[in-house]
Structures are given as structure tokens and as C-alpha cells.
Amino acid sequence: MSDNKVILTDQASGKSLELPVIKGTEGDPTLDIKQLNGGLGYFTYDPGYASTSSCSSAITFIDGGKGILRYRGYPIEQLAENSSFLEVAYLLMFGELPTRAEYEDFENDITNHTMVHEKLNTFINGFHYDAHPMAVLCGVMGSLAAFYHDSLDMNDPAQRLLAAKRMIAKMPTIAAASYRHHMGWPTAYPKNSLDYCSRFLDMMFSVPAENYEVSPVAAKALNLLFILHADHEQNASTSTVRLVGSTGANPYACVASGIAALWGPAHGGANEAVLTMLDEIGSVDRVPEFIARAKDKDDPFRLMGFGHRVYKNHDPRASIIRKACHEVLAELGVDDPLLGLAMELEKIALEDDYFVARKLYPNVDFYSGIIYKALGFPTSMFTVLFAIARTTGWVAQWLEQADNPGRIGRPRQVYTGETERNYVALDDRA
Numbered sequence: 001m002s003d004n005k006v007i008l009t010d011q012a013s014g015k016s017l018e019l020p021v022i023k024g025t026e027g028d029p030t031l032d033i034k035q036l037n038g039g040l041g042y043f044t045y046d047p048g049y050a051s052t053s054s055c056s057s058a059i060t061f062i063d064g065g066k067g068i069l070r071y072r073g074y075p076i077e078q079l080a081e082n083s084s085f086l087e088v089a090y091l092l093m094f095g096e097l098p099t100r101a102e103y104e105d106f107e108n109d110i111t112n113h114t115m116v117h118e119k120l121n122t123f124i125n126g127f128h129y130d131a132h133p134m135a136v137l138c139g140v141m142g143s144l145a146a147f148y149h150d151s152l153d154m155n156d157p158a159q160r161l162l163a164a165k166r167m168i169a170k171m172p173t174i175a176a177a178s179y180r181h182h183m184g185w186p187t188a189y190p191k192n193s194l195d196y197c198s199r200f201l202d203m204m205f206s207v208p209a210e211n212y213e214v215s216p217v218a219a220k221a222l223n224l225l226f227i228l229h230a231d232h233e234q235n236a237s238t239s240t241v242r243l244v245g246s247t248g249a250n251p252y253a254c255v256a257s258g259i260a261a262l263w264g265p266a267h268g269g270a271n272e273a274v275l276t277m278l279d280e281i282g283s284v285d286r287v288p289e290f291i292a293r294a295k296d297k298d299d300p301f302r303l304m305g306f307g308h309r310v311y312k313n314h315d316p317r318a319s320i321i322r323k324a325c326h327e328v329l330a331e332l333g334v335d336d337p338l339l340g341l342a343m344e345l346e347k348i349a350l351e352d353d354y355f356v357a358r359k360l361y362p363n364v365d366f367y368s369g370i371i372y373k374a375l376g377f378p379t380s381m382f383t384v385l386f387a388i389a390r391t392t393g394w395v396a397q398w399l400e401q402a403d404n405p406g407r408i409g410r411p412r413q414v415y416t417g418e419t420e421r422n423y424v425a426l427d428d429r430a
């Protein structure tokens with residue numbers, strides 16, 4: 001709370017109300033409007049919640065104007081350079097970087113939960129072969145609640161933690177199984193001798209007929225992308241997890257709802273949409289045509305991977321991924337013309353008044369798909385990869401909320417429908 005107050009005066013009634021100002025450790029001050037309806041009889045209107053803080057959180061800080069992203073105070077650039085995905089997961093969940101012993105315990109715990117109940121595979125096999133892996137992920141994650149009655153007491157911190165670790169551990173197993181089902185390959189079980197990212201690559205791409213060696217370049221690239229995608233404060237999917245969590249729903253249901261929100265092309269689905277868009281553009285000479293379409297208000301087309309609600313300068317994750325994209329493709333010996341196309345698209349868009357005036361820059365999804373493609377992932381898996389990484393953020397945010405539960409999330413509305421009218425019998429209607 002700050003000493004400052006904002007006084008709101010209703011010119012119609014002459015009544016005034018003092019609103020307290022909440023000041024976090026960083027970021028813009030926030031008006032506490034809890035008393036507004038009781039005091040002046042007003043609600044606030046903020047579609048898309050562009051000016052609304054839905055909670056207090058000590059996990060992730062973003063300054064969109066300056067292009068800053070920090071997890072628990074650590075700049076994303078430092079974590080990307082030095083950390084591992086599981087270390088970042090620990091940091092998000094517990095607030096501090098682990099000591100070596102804490103890290104080893106945590107990694108051990110996660111590794112011990114990588115297998116899924118064999119019956120879960122019957123669910124996956126029940127899907128049609130061409131089911132989108134996000135549909136499979138969403139359904140299967142929700143169904144985990146049916147397998148783990150022992151960790152559904154949300155009032156028990158130990159059970160909450162167990163559920164959180166299970167989800168981080170099992171997401172790659174489920175994700176890989178959804179891909180293998182589509183390919184018609186037999187189930188690959190997690191190899192616990194491998195690290196988190198290598199294990200996932202092995203479950204994705206190994207086949208019984210051949211030896212498969214995980215490429216260290218691929219594992220390192222995945223580790224980087226997972227770190228960058230791990231959390232992003234109150235984005236659409238995380239807010240969804242918290243909203244569902246506020247009802248007391250079990251954590252598997254909360255994360256399943258987060259997966260559903262992430263799937264949308266305006267959110268995590270954009271990484272898949274970027275590649276589809278680049279394929280559709282096809283060559284550099286068609287870039288101006290697509291830029292023109294993106295600017296045309298009568299055309300629903302948007303430049304996918306461009307724009308962000310919060311970043312109005314640059315998305316720091318996009319800068320890291322752009323650099324990594326060149327390095328990874330060179331190390332893997334991949335020459336993908338889509339990279340050149342993406343760079344040309346970015347260059348032209350960044351010089352265009354429409355994009356400059358609206359502060360539209362490439363976001364995290366603009367280049368990530370090109371790396372995923374170089375690692376051998378099909379486009380339909382891109383958002384799944386995002387979901388694996390974001391599970392750590394979702395569970396960290398859910399744990400934070402569960403430690404200090406507030407009221408059920410229940411927004412209000414501006415009603416624009418009919419006022420009261422009387423029922424008319426069916427035969428009397430015109």
C-alpha cells in the first residue's frame with residue numbers, strides 16, 4: 001500500500017471516495033477499487049482487462065515499455081544464458097534458485113513422476129489418428145484428476161506440491177504420446193537416465209527399429225525455448241488457470257483449462273500460425289501483399305507472431321530467440337528459407353508506419369517455430385511445446401494462489417439486453 005490516495009468525485013451526486021493506491025515492489029501504482037461499488041455505486045468497465053490487476057504476485061515482472069522480463073527478479077537474459085529449465089521451474093515455484101542439493105532432490109522428484117498410468121494410454125489411443133495434439137493434451141491433462149485422488153485435497157500443501165510436480169513431470173510423456181499416436185508408433189516410455197529435455201526428445205523421436213541418440217544441440221535449444229516460455233505473469237492462459245483455481249477446482253482441471261486458453265491463435269497457438277503464415281507467403285516477393293492484408297481493417301488476417309498486449313518496445317524473448325535461431329540452424333546444418341522470409345517480413349513490418357505507430361514488434365512466437373521445425377517437430381506440436389514449458393508457470397501461479405486463496409473470480413458486466421418484459425404464450429406470438 002502507498003501513502004498516496006486517489007479521490008474520485010461523482011459529478012452527478014457530488015459524492016467523493018478516497019481510493020487507496022497499492023504499490024508493488026516495481027511497476028505502475030494500482031488503484032484499489034474494492035470499495036467503489038459500495039461507495040459510489042459504480043462498477044468499472046475494462047474489456048480484455050487491459051488496465052486491471054487481477055491479483056498480487058511475486059513470481060514474474062514485466063515492464064512492457066522497457067522490454068524487461070524477470071522471473072523472481074532474475075533477468076530472462078541471465079536465466080536463458082546460464083540456467084536449466086528444471087532450475088527455472090524450481091525458481092518459479094519456490095522463489096529462490098536452488099542449492100545443488102535442493103536441485104538434485106527436485107530433479108529426482110520430477111524424474112520419479114515421468115511415467116503415466118498405463119490406462120491413460122487407452123485414452124490417448126481412443127482418439128482418432130489425426131486428432132490435434134492440443135486436443136489430446138487438454139483432455140488427457142484434465143483426466144489425470146481421475147487417476148490421482150490421493151493429491152486432490154487442496155487444503156494440504158504437500159498434496160498441492162505433489163500434483164504440481166506430477167504435472168511438470170508427465171506433460172512431456174503425454175505430449176510425446178499424442179504425437180506417437182498420430183504417427184502410429186508404439187508408446188515410448190520415459191528414460192529416466194536422461195535430463196528433462198533429452199528425455200522428451202527421446203520419447204518424441206526414438207523408434208524401436210533404430211538407435212536414437214539425442215542431439216545435444218537439440219536438447220540445448222529446447223532447454224532455452226522452455227526457459228523463455230516458462231512464465232509470463234497474468235497472460236490469458238495463466239489468468240484462466242487462476243480463475244478456475246479460484247473456484248477450488250483441482251489442479252489438473254485448472255491446468256487443462258490453461259491448455260485450452262493457450263491453444264488460441266491470439267495466444268500460444270500463434271507459433272503454429274506463424275509457420276502456416278510463412279508457408280502461405282512462400283517467397284520474399286509476396287511479403288508486401290501480406291503486409292497490406294495485415295493493415296486492411298476489412299481483412300481478418302493479422303501478422304502472426306507480431307504484437308503483444310504488454311510489450312510496446314520489444315519482446316526480450318523474441319530477441320533471444322532470433323539470435324538462437326541463427327545459431328541452432330547453423331549448428332544443425334539446416335538451411336531453412338523460412339528464416340530468410342521471416343527476417344524480411346520483420347524488416348519490412350518494422351519500417352512500416354502502421355506497425356511503428358501501433359508499437360507492433362515480433363513476439364516470442366515469431367521465430368520459435370523455425371527452431372522447432374529445425375529440431376524435427378511438426379507444426380501441430382508447436383503449441384504443445386509451449387504448453388510443456390508453461391506448465392511450470394501455471395503450477396507456480398496456482399501454488400501461489402492456493403497458498404493465499406482469495407475470493408472466487410467473478411467479473412461483472414455492463415448489461416445491454418432487454419429490460420423486463422412479460423412472457424407471451426407460444427400461440428400468441430407474432
Ligand code: ACO
Pocket residue numbers: 048265266267268270294295301302303304305306307308309310358360363364365
Ligand atoms: N497484425 C496486424 N495488426 C495488428 C496486429 C497484428 N499482428 N496486432 C495488433 N494489431 C493492430 C490491431 O488491429 C489494432 O489496430 P487499431 O488500433 O487500428 O484497431 C492495434 O494493433 C492494437 O491491437 P489490439 O488487438 O487492440 O491489441 P491487443 O493487445 O488486444 O492484442 C495480440 C495483442 C492478441 C497479441 C495481437 O497483437 C495479435 O493478435 N497478434 C497476432 C497473434 C500473436 O502473435 N499472438 C501471440 C501473442 S504472444 C503470446 O501469447 C505468447
